[in-house]
Amino acid sequence: MTHDAPEPGPLPGGLTPRRPTPADHARIQVALAEWWGGLGGAAGAQQRQLLVPRLFLQHFADTSVLAERPDGTLHAFLIGFLSQSDPETAYIHFVGVCPDGKRSGVGSALYAWFFGLARSAGRSRVRCITGPNNRDSIAYHTRMGFRLEPGDTVDGDGVPIHRDYDGPGLDRVSFVRDL
Ligand SMILES: CC(C)(COP(=O)(O)OP(=O)(O)OC[C@H]1O[C@@H](n2cnc3c(N)ncnc32)[C@H](O)[C@@H]1OP(=O)(O)O)[C@@H](O)C(=O)NCCC(=O)NCCS
CATH class of the missing domain: 3.40.630.30 (Gcn5-related N-acetyltransferase (GNAT))
Structure with a gap:
């Protein structure tokens, strides 16, 4: 392929x-x-x-x-x-x-x-996820043109969080970028 x-x-x-x-x-x-x-x-x-x-x-x-x-x-x-x-x-x-x-x-x-x-x-699009505590990754992906997808809560810095995304306690931030 x-x-x-x-x-x-x-x-x-x-x-x-x-x-x-x-x-x-x-x-x-x-x-x-x-x-x-x-x-x-x-x-x-x-x-x-x-x-x-x-x-x-x-x-x-x-x-x-x-x-x-x-x-x-x-x-x-x-x-x-x-x-x-x-x-x-x-x-x-x-x-x-x-x-x-x-x-x-x-x-x-x-x-x-x-x-x-x-x-x-x-x-037509690229996706990825990262951990909410990986602030470097969030900054980098934002700079690379990714949007943060709405989650089920927002942290103190306004970052949308998907709680328990990958299991209990494994919260994630979800990114998508159009190509
Ligand atoms: C996140 C990571 C992959 C970025 O790679 P990099 O080679 O440092 O990034 P680049 O030099 O290509 O930077 C691209 C742009 O993002 C910006 N950027 C990169 N890291 C940034 C940070 N920590 N904060 C703010 N902006 C950042 C750069 O300034 C650059 O913007 P510019 O075009 O305006 O100059 C790298 O820092 C890394 O490996 N971090 C540890 C592992 C990690 O967190 N991986 C991602 C999650 S799996």
Whole structure:
């Protein structure tokens, strides 16, 4: 389905993009523990790691990308897919940029590639979610043109929250962006 998807384009800073493989699972797991600034403590790190099982690298690799430095180490990654159930929708499941690499245009370059891929596959919108305590993610997605979908409550900063979205106590913020 995605065999004719655009190849990841050039990235800032001499980074090389490529599709992930299952062999990348271990270092993405390390990134999920270390790149979120300790968000949610040890439990938060484990939750993130469990949200990116190996299957994403086996079955969603064509719609995902990672960025490597010249020495081959991991700098950033994006895990995405085309919805099987909604032909209008593409979904970004996870994105991470290493702490030293933030605010240098890498996240937006990976998103631009994914938006192009989604458009070329006929998708008209992109969706993703994040945790209400991930203020950096909310700021970034807003800057990237996503709308925050109305939830069932609003927090003190006016952010719409979907309570128990992913289970008891697992509140989420839901984003959508037209392509
Ligand atoms: C969120 C994240 C992916 C953004 O990637 P990035 O490479 O730092 O973002 P970019 O440099 O491409 O920034 C794109 C735009 O968003 C803005 N932006 C990025 N992070 C921001 C933040 N924390 N607060 C406000 N604006 C932010 C940038 O200023 C830029 O806007 P501009 O075009 O006006 O200059 C990255 O910070 C990250 O990996 N964070 C930790 C993991 C995480 O929270 N992932 C998302 C949830 S799964």
